[in-house]
Amino acid sequence: MKRFRAMCSARRLRAGRAASAASFGTLLMLLATGAPPPSPAAANEPLTVFAAASLSEAFREVGEEFQRREGLAVRFNFAGSQQLATQIEQGANADVFASADLRWMREIETRGLAQGKAQPFAGNVLVVLVPNFNPARIHAPIDLARAGVRLVLAAENVPAGAYSREALRRLAGEPGYPPDFARRVLANVVSHEDNVRGVVGKVQLGEADAGMCYRSDVSRTVARHVRTIAIPGAANVRASYPIAVLRDARHAEAARRFVALVMSAEGQRILARHGFLPPQPGTR
Amino acid sequence: MSRTRELATRAALALGAAAMLMLLIVPIAALLLRVHPGTLFERLLEPEILAALRLSLVTSVSATFLVVATGLPLAYLLARRQFRGKRVLEVLVDLPMVLPPTVAGFALLLAFGRAGLTGRALEAFGVSLPFTTLGVIVAQAFMSAPFFITSARAGLAAVDPRYLDAAATLRASELDTFFRVVLPLSMPLLVAGAAMSGARALGEFGATITFAGNLPGVTQTMPLAVYVALQSDLDSAIVLSVVLLAIAFTLLFWLRRTAGGGAFVAARASR
Numbered sequence: 001m002k003r004f005r006a007m008c009s010a011r012r013l014r015a016g017r018a019a020s021a022a023s024f025g026t027l028l029m030l031l032a033t034g035a036p037p038p039s040p041a042a043a044n045e046p047l048t049v050f051a052a053a054s055l056s057e058a059f060r061e062v063g064e065e066f067q068r069r070e071g072l073a074v075r076f077n078f079a080g081s082q083q084l085a086t087q088i089e090q091g092a093n094a095d096v097f098a099s100a101d102l103r104w105m106r107e108i109e110t111r112g113l114a115q116g117k118a119q120p121f122a123g124n125v126l127v128v129l130v131p132n133f134n135p136a137r138i139h140a141p142i143d144l145a146r147a148g149v150r151l152v153l154a155a156e157n158v159p160a161g162a163y164s165r166e167a168l169r170r171l172a173g174e175p176g177y178p179p180d181f182a183r184r185v186l187a188n189v190v191s192h193e194d195n196v197r198g199v200v201g202k203v204q205l206g207e208a209d210a211g212m213c214y215r216s217d218v219s220r221t222v223a224r225h226v227r228t229i230a231i232p233g234a235a236n237v238r239a240s241y242p243i244a245v246l247r248d249a250r251h252a253e254a255a256r257r258f259v260a261l262v263m264s265a266e267g268q269r270i271l272a273r274h275g276f277l278p279p280q281p282g283t284r
Numbered sequence: 285m286s287r288t289r290e291l292a293t294r295a296a297l298a299l300g301a302a303a304m305l306m307l308l309i310v311p312i313a314a315l316l317l318r319v320h321p322g323t324l325f326e327r328l329l330e331p332e333i334l335a336a337l338r339l340s341l342v343t344s345v346s347a348t349f350l351v352v353a354t355g356l357p358l359a360y361l362l363a364r365r366q367f368r369g370k371r372v373l374e375v376l377v378d379l380p381m382v383l384p385p386t387v388a389g390f391a392l393l394l395a396f397g398r399a400g401l402t403g404r405a406l407e408a409f410g411v412s413l414p415f416t417t418l419g420v421i422v423a424q425a426f427m428s429a430p431f432f433i434t435s436a437r438a439g440l441a442a443v444d445p446r447y448l449d450a451a452a453t454l455r456a457s458e459l460d461t462f463f464r465v466v467l468p469l470s471m472p473l474l475v476a477g478a479a480m481s482g483a484r485a486l487g488e489f490g491a492t493i494t495f496a497g498n499l500p501g502v503t504q505t506m507p508l509a510v511y512v513a514l515q516s517d518l519d520s521a522i523v524l525s526v527v528l529l530a531i532a533f534t535l536l537f538w539l540r541r542t543a544g545g546g547a548f549v550a551a552r553a554s555r
Binding site: 080083086131135150155189190191192193194202205206207208 | 393397398399414415497498499500502503504511512514515516518
C-alpha cells in the first residue's frame with residue numbers, strides 16, 4: 001500500500017512537471033514571437049480612439065456622427081494625455097490619438113508611433129473654477145495666492161497641469177500681482193489630479209476651494225455646481241490639441257476618415273458647441 | 285478503464301493547477317525581470333520614493349491601530365452576544381471587502397467631506413479629512429477593517445466557554461475575564477487579523493485617491509505613487525512596485541510561519 005502511494009505520487013509529480021513544462025513552452029513561444037504585426041480589423045470591430053479627458057463629451061458626439069456616416073462604431077478611451085501616450089507606447093491597440101498638448105503628441109511622433117504628421121484640430125483656454133458657495137471667497141485669480149486656499153490642479157505631466165502652471169507664471173507678470181505669485185499659489189495645492197476632470201470633480205463636490213481647468217470643461221451640468229472666474233487674456237494660455245492616426249492602427253482607413261470628420265465643418269461645429277476654440281494655424 | 289480515468293483526472297488537475305500558477309506567478313516574474321538591481325537601491329533613495337514609502341508605513345500602521353482599537357469591541361459583540369439585526373450588521377462589516385474602492389472613497393467624501401453629511405460638525409472641531417494624511421488613514425481603516433474583524437471574531441468565538449464559566453465561578457468580572465482569559469487565548473488570530481488588515485491598508489489605492497487626493501508627502505502613498513509613475517516614469521513605477529511586493533510577501537510569509545498563520549487559515553475556513 002505504501003509503495004503504491006509512493007508510485008502514485010511519483011507519477012503525479014511527473015504528470016505535473018510535464019504539464020507545467022508544456023505550458024511554460026507555450027509561454028516561451030509567445031515571448032519569442034513577440035507581438036503580432038497589426039492585422040486589419042474585422043469589419044465590425046469598432047474604431048478605437050484615445051482622446052484627452054477634456055474631449056469626452058465633444059468626441060462622443062463626433063463619434064455618433066461618425067457612426068451615422070460610416071456605419072462603424074467608435075470606442076473611446078478618455079484619460080489624461082500622458083496616460084494615453086504611455087499606454088500607446090506600451091502597445092495598446094488604438095487607431096487614433098488626440099492629445100491636449102503638443103508634448104505628448106511629440107512623444108508619440110518621435111517614437112515613430114504616428115502615421116504622418118499630427119494636425120492641430122482645436123484650441124482651449126483655462127479658467128479658475130470655484131464651488132457655487134465659494135467657501136474661500138475667491139473672486140479673481142489673485143485670491144488663489146491667499147494662505148489656506150485649498151487648490152486642486154492637474155499634475156504637472158498632465159497637459160492641463162502644465163498649462164495651469166504656465167498661466168500662473170504669466171499672471172505673476174501682470175500688474176497688481178506679486179512676483180512670487182506662482183510659488184505662493186503652488187504652495188496651496190492639496191492634490192495633483194491625473195486628468196483635468198479630476199479637478200472638476202473635486203471642485204464640483206465642494207471639497208476643493210478652487211481648481212484650474214479648461215473653459216470647455218464647464219458643461220451645463222457642471223455649471224450648476226460651480227462658478228467660473230476668467231483669467232485675463234494676456235496671461236491665459238491657449239491650449240492646442242493635435243490629432244494623429246497611429247502607426248499600428250488596425251482601421252487605418254477609417255481612422256483617417258475620423259480625423260477628416262474632426263477637421264470638417266461639422267466636426268468643428270460640434271467642438272465649438274462644447275466650448276472649444278478653432279485650431280490656431282501655425283502652432284506646430 | 286479506471287486506470288485511464290485516474291490518469292486523465294491527474295492530468296486535468298495538473299493542467300488546471302499549472303494554468304492558475306502561471307496566472308499568479310508570471311506577472312510577478314515579469315515585474316522582477318524588469319528590475320535593474322544596480323539602480324534599484326539608488327532610485328529607492330530618491331526623495332519622492334522615500335516620501336511615499338514613509339507615508340505608506342506611517343498611514344498603514346496608524347490605520348491598523350485604529351482598526352484594532354475600534355474593531356475589537358465590535359468583534360467581541362459579534363462573537364459573544366446575540367441580538368436582533370446581527371446578520372445585517374455582519375454583512376455591513378464585510379461590505380468594504382467587496383465594495384469597489386472608488387465607491388468607498390466617494391461614499392467617504394459624501395460622509396466626511398467638507399460638503400458631506402458630517403463635514404460641518406467635523407470642521408467645528410477643526411478636523412478636515414479630504415486632502416489630509418488623516419484622510420488617508422480613515423480611507424485605509426475603512427477598507428481594511430473587515431479583515432481584522434473577521435479574524436478577531438473567529439478568535440474570540442473559539443475560546444472554550446468552560447474557561448469563561450471557570451472565571452465566572454471565581455467571580456471575575458467580564459472585563460477581567462476578557463483581559464486575563466479571552467485575550468491571551470485568542471491572541472494568535474488577533475495578530476493575524478491585524479497583520480492582514482495592515483497589509484490591505486498598505487495596498488489601498490482607490491478609496492485613498494478618491495477621498496484624500498494625491499499630493500506627494502501628504503496623501504501620495506506607495507500605490508498612488510506607482511499609479512502616477514506609470515503615466516510617465518516607468519522605472520520609478522518598477523522600483524515602487526518591487527518594494528510593495530517585497531513588503532507584502534514578507535508579511536504574508538511571516539503570517540504563514542507563525543502559529544497565527546495556521547489558525548488564521550482555519551478561522552477563515554470555519555466561517
